[in-house]
Amino acid sequence: MPTVHITINDKNLTVESGLTILQAARENGIEIPTLCHFEGLPDKANCRICMVEIEGMRAYQPACATRVSEGMVIHTDSDGVRAARKTTLELLLANHSVDCHHCLRIGSTKEPDLDPRFCEMCFWCDCERDGFCELQTLARAYHVDVLPYIQHDKDHELDLSLGSVVRNPNKCIKCRRCVEVCGEVQTVHNLSMANRGRATMVVPELGKLMADSACVRCGRCVEVCPTGAVFMQEHKDEVLYYAHSYDHDTVVQLSANVIPELTALYKVGLGEITLKKVCAALHKLGFQTVMSSEHAEKLAADEMADTIERNVENGPVIVSNSFAVKNFVKKFFPDMEAQIYFCKGSEKQFAKYVKRLEGDKPVKSVLITNVLEQAAEAKEEADIDFVLNARELYRLFLRTGGAPARKYEEELDKVWEDPPIRYEELLREADWNFGKEPEEVTVTVNGKKRKCAIAHNLGQVRLLLEGSYTKYDVVRLMA
Amino acid sequence: MVKEIRVTLRNAGKIDPESIEDYIRAGGYLALAKAKKTEPEKLIDEIEHAGQLRGRGGAGFSTGYKWRGAYSTACDQKYVICNADEGEPGTFKDRTIIENDPHTILEGMLICAYAIGAREGFIYVRGEYGHCIELLKKAVADAEAKGLTDGVKIHVTSGAGSYVCGEETALLTSLEGKRGEPRLKPPFPTVAGYLGKPTVVNNVETFATVPVIVDKGAEWFRKIGDPSYPGTKVFCLSGDVKNKGVYELPTDATIDDLVNGFGGGVIDGHQVKAIQMGGGSCGFITAENMGLALNYDALRPAGVSLGSGAILVLDEEHNMAEFVRGTSHFFAHESCGKCAPCREGTSRLEEAMDAICEGRDVEKNIGLIQKLAQGMRMSCFCPLGQGAGNPILSALRLFPDDFRGKAPESAKEDA
Numbered sequence: 001m002p003t004v005h006i007t008i009n010d011k012n013l014t015v016e017s018g019l020t021i022l023q024a025a026r027e028n029g030i031e032i033p034t035l036c037h038f039e040g041l042p043d044k045a046n047c048r049i050c051m052v053e054i055e056g057m058r059a060y061q062p063a064c065a066t067r068v069s070e071g072m073v074i075h076t077d078s079d080g081v082r083a084a085r086k087t088t089l090e091l092l093l094a095n096h097s098v099d100c101h102h103c104l105r106i107g108s109t110k111e112p113d114l115d116p117r118f119c120e121m122c123f124w125c126d127c128e129r130d131g132f133c134e135l136q137t138l139a140r141a142y143h144v145d146v147l148p149y150i151q152h153d154k155d156h157e158l159d160l161s162l163g164s165v166v167r168n169p170n171k172c173i174k175c176r177r178c179v180e181v182c183g184e185v186q187t188v189h190n191l192s193m194a195n196r197g198r199a200t201m202v203v204p205e206l207g208k209l210m211a212d213s214a215c216v217r218c219g220r221c222v223e224v225c226p227t228g229a230v231f232m233q234e235h236k237d238e239v240l241y242y243a244h245s246y247d248h249d250t251v252v253q254l255s256a257n258v259i260p261e262l263t264a265l266y267k268v269g270l271g272e273i274t275l276k277k278v279c280a281a282l283h284k285l286g287f288q289t290v291m292s293s294e295h296a297e298k299l300a301a302d303e304m305a306d307t308i309e310r311n312v313e314n315g316p317v318i319v320s321n322s323f324a325v326k327n328f329v330k331k332f333f334p335d336m337e338a339q340i341y342f343c344k345g346s347e348k349q350f351a352k353y354v355k356r357l358e359g360d361k362p363v364k365s366v367l368i369t370n371v372l373e374q375a376a377e378a379k380e381e382a383d384i385d386f387v388l389n390a391r392e393l394y395r396l397f398l399r400t401g402g403a404p405a406r407k408y409e410e411e412l413d414k415v416w417e418d419p420p421i422r423y424e425e426l427l428r429e430a431d432w433n434f435g436k437e438p439e440e441v442t443v444t445v446n447g448k449k450r451k452c453a454i455a456h457n458l459g460q461v462r463l464l465l466e467g468s469y470t471k472y473d474v475v476r477l478m479a
Numbered sequence: 480m481v482k483e484i485r486v487t488l489r490n491a492g493k494i495d496p497e498s499i500e501d502y503i504r505a506g507g508y509l510a511l512a513k514a515k516k517t518e519p520e521k522l523i524d525e526i527e528h529a530g531q532l533r534g535r536g537g538a539g540f541s542t543g544y545k546w547r548g549a550y551s552t553a554c555d556q557k558y559v560i561c562n563a564d565e566g567e568p569g570t571f572k573d574r575t576i577i578e579n580d581p582h583t584i585l586e587g588m589l590i591c592a593y594a595i596g597a598r599e600g601f602i603y604v605r606g607e608y609g610h611c612i613e614l615l616k617k618a619v620a621d622a623e624a625k626g627l628t629d630g631v632k633i634h635v636t637s638g639a640g641s642y643v644c645g646e647e648t649a650l651l652t653s654l655e656g657k658r659g660e661p662r663l664k665p666p667f668p669t670v671a672g673y674l675g676k677p678t679v680v681n682n683v684e685t686f687a688t689v690p691v692i693v694d695k696g697a698e699w700f701r702k703i704g705d706p707s708y709p710g711t712k713v714f715c716l717s718g719d720v721k722n723k724g725v726y727e728l729p730t731d732a733t734i735d736d737l738v739n740g741f742g743g744g745v746i747d748g749h750q751v752k753a754i755q756m757g758g759g760s761c762g763f764i765t766a767e768n769m770g771l772a773l774n775y776d777a778l779r780p781a782g783v784s785l786g787s788g789a790i791l792v793l794d795e796e797h798n799m800a801e802f803v804r805g806t807s808h809f810f811a812h813e814s815c816g817k818c819a820p821c822r823e824g825t826s827r828l829e830e831a832m833d834a835i836c837e838g839r840d841v842e843k844n845i846g847l848i849q850k851l852a853q854g855m856r857m858s859c860f861c862p863l864g865q866g867a868g869n870p871i872l873s874a875l876r877l878f879p880d881d882f883r884g885k886a887p888e889s890a891k892e893d894a
């Protein structure tokens with residue numbers, strides 16, 4: 001492995017050549033702030049927050065997009081660099097509808113560390129990202145207390161048309177992570193940049209509303225956005241209403257996939273937040289029944305497994321239980337729609353289960369999952385009342401003082417003893433990724449080894465549906 | 480006084496720009512034939528070392544070095560592109576060259592194409608220059624008809640109508656049909672330019688100079704002008720001078736030669752207050768620096784450069800704060816919106832200049848401009864944003880009273 005010698009903040013380092021300054025610094029425990037950079041997406045170097053000083057160069061250079069070279073002497077935290085970053089942050093914030101600073105106790109950026117536990121007694125902050133916004137975190141770190149500029153109206157309309165993925169252009173910092181993920185990774189190319197200069201903004205296809213656009217509701221733009229400019233529509237007030245109401249029963253299906261993000265949001269150690277603690281916190285808020293998600297996932301996997309077993313002898317079987325994939329196929333591969341087996345997802349299985357529970361009181365169903373497309377599915381197909389993701393759950397707990405890390409574990413009200421799902425490697429609940437190539441696995445179906453492909457994003461779905469699916473016996477599509 | 484030496488504009492007024500025969504009769508396309516008898520490497524050497532040709536588009540980068548970059552990048556497809564976007568305010572030299580002698584540009588491009596191994600090229604012409612586009616198209620068609628292009632396909636395209644598209648990487652993105660925004664360097668265009676292939680981008684004037692160097696020899700060329708920046712430069716003289724216009728001078732001529740000699744001095748009864756050197760995005764000098772020669776090295780101590788060659792003379796009737804207020808509007812309008820400091824900063828500079836010119840919070844806004852300009856210089860993605868504060872800072876340094884003399888009447892009474 002070829003290496004180069006560099007100096008960062010007076011530390012002599014030997015690092016792999018070809019790394020960016022950002023990678024080299026992070027590998028050596030030196031933090032450089034970033035905004036537009038997102039691991040896995042191409043670097044555009046347009047936020048100019050990661051600027052560092054390189055001796056011998058006239059201007060600062062972006063650490064995210066500048067590669068190390070032999071003898072480079074870098075300063076990542078000099079006064080000049082800090083001043084330049086602060087200027088950029090002030091400029092961004094001056095054109096950003098800042099409604100996260102309302103609370104006097106934690107709102108001041110003079111408070112150096114924002115401890116979310118202070119929020120517990122709070123009324124409510126307006127911004128969906130308050131407390132875990134990358135812009136806000138930097139504004140605090142750089143003590144942006146005063147904005148020395150004229151404040152203009154931030155009067156772009158919120159796009160609530162989908163009822164799931166919501167866009168608030170007033171909070172957009174034009175970092176373009178969403179554009180990249182929607183275009184380069186998902187190949188939907190719904191989001192793009194419009195206008196120039198100060199009027200620059202991100203718009204859905206041809207400036208339409210999201211509901212009329214090419215959006216397939218995969219929710220990936222929400223996951224990558226550093227600010228509150230794209231988020232999942234919240235329902236916390238209604239959810240709390242039903243949790244408290246004596247006239248309703250509430251059934252929650254809690255998926256383990258929210259635990260990692262919840263742990264990160266609370267900034268606590270791994271293992272300090274468990275399903276059982278979250279269950280206790282939910283009970284405390286008044287939710288009656290909290291059940292685990294495995295059973296629904298098992299039923300969903302079973303349906304796919306049965307489909308595969310039935311059809312595998314007649315050429316490639318393409319299965320999916322993703323809402324976004326279905327939308328994607330309708331939009332881009334209408335001819336193939338009939339050829340793909342769309343199975344029910346765990347969301348639908350849960351809905352079916354809840355239907356059977358209806359007793360004397362009306363039942364409200366709440367699905368807690370980080371699979372964002374399920375929120376869009378629930379909204380559009382109306383089979384579940386509410387879908388909460390980790391972020392909204394966190395905000396719900398902050399508002400009500402339900403901090404799960406400090407609860408004693410409580411058993412879930414319903415756990416199933418299901419046998420493990422069949423064809424685990426193929427049908428497991430899996431993460432999405434940014435890769436270009438679908439994953440390949442081999443599983444034995446009906447006594448014969450089958451070559452299978454798994455698409456972990458819509459770009460991979462596109463690749464498969466454009467023809468390479470024929471190379472496989474089974475293809476599973478996820479968004 | 481120095482004489483005007485016409486290299487780029489050698490045929491101006493002497494030939495019919497629409498007639499390829501005229502151009503050939505004046506010795507045109509001989510250089511191309513001569514070049515083709517030379518090894519590409521020797522040819523590039525001639526331009527780089529012997530001729531020391533430096534780009535005429537603003538940055539003054541070594542042309543031969545650029546060509547060598549594209550030449551030595553192995554690739555089956557390469558491109559040569561002529562930058563005729565000419566967006567710098569006050570600049571119209573490229574138009575003058577095209578209108579007088581479109582073939583010399585084409586010949587320069589064909590020489591470059593031969594040198595680097597390109598089979599295709601583009602002339603990216605500012606959209607407003609409709610006549611130039613027609614002339615160039617005809618020139619290309621005529622040269623093709625005469626077999627002079629030897630299969631090298633040159634396309635004439637109309638620009639996207641924004642200043643930043645003159646920046647070479649933004650030009651490339653625009654040519655590729657995308658948003659006209661600069662892109663990351665490296666890779667440099669000579670390695671991965673148009674469609675990711677090795678590409679040379681040169682200014683109109685640079686290409687127009689090439690045939691002369693090839694024809695008359697590098698030795699001849701290097702004897703003209705200042706050794707650090709040999710040859711001639713085409714200047715656009717405008718503002719409060721008697722004889723506005725385009726002049727081609729050797730690079731050891733002084734500002735005084737240009738303004739008072741060729742330009743006939745400031746209009747009667749007035750004096751030079753400031754001269755903006757290089758175009759609307761550049762800094763100023765005062766009359767005491769008019770003895771400086773018109774090349775990069777000589778101008779550096781005064782904190783200015785040659786830029787695109789636009790020289791704007793302002794007499795004492797101008798208020799410099801008002802003048803650079805206009806500049807700040809220009810930048811706010813032309814920022815492409817890609818990077819945060821320029822997208823947001825240019826319009827804040829504009830607001831601060833508006834405030835100063837209206838006598839509001841003058842000291843505070845001066846401080847703000849200084850801070851902003853510094854942040855933008857160090858942080859912006861491309862030279863547009865990096866330099867957007869320069870004219871303001873330059874004016875502020877030279878004419879602080881013009882900024883501070885703007886207190887509103889009421890404030891003066893208070894004091």
Ligand SMILES: Cc1cc2nc3c(=O)[nH]c(=O)nc-3n(C[C@H](O)[C@H](O)[C@H](O)COP(=O)(O)O)c2cc1C
Pocket residue numbers: 533534535536537538539540542562563564565566567642643644645646647648680681682683685686861862863
């Ligand atoms: C904002 C901006 C605008 C520019 N506009 C032009 C232009 O209109 N014409 C031009 O030749 N070069 C322009 N340039 C310079 C080009 O980037 C590039 O340096 C030049 O075309 C190279 O040609 P040369 O080496 O022959 O000078 C501009 C640069 C910047 C940063």
Ligand code: SF4
Pocket residue numbers: 165181182186188190191214215216217218219220221222
């Ligand atoms: S939800 Fe998916 S398809 Fe819709 S805009 Fe976001 S990334 Fe694009």
Ligand code: SF4
Pocket residue numbers: 171172173174175176177178179202224225226227229230
């Ligand atoms: S919506 Fe979010 S991700 Fe997209 S450009 Fe704006 S701030 Fe960045």
Ligand code: SF4
Pocket residue numbers: 643660661813814815816817818819821822859860861862863864865
């Ligand atoms: S400096 Fe201005 S023009 Fe250049 S990339 Fe940034 S926004 Fe665009």
Ligand code: FES
Pocket residue numbers: 033034035036037044045046047048049050051062063064065
């Ligand atoms: S993170 Fe490097 S420029 Fe945005």
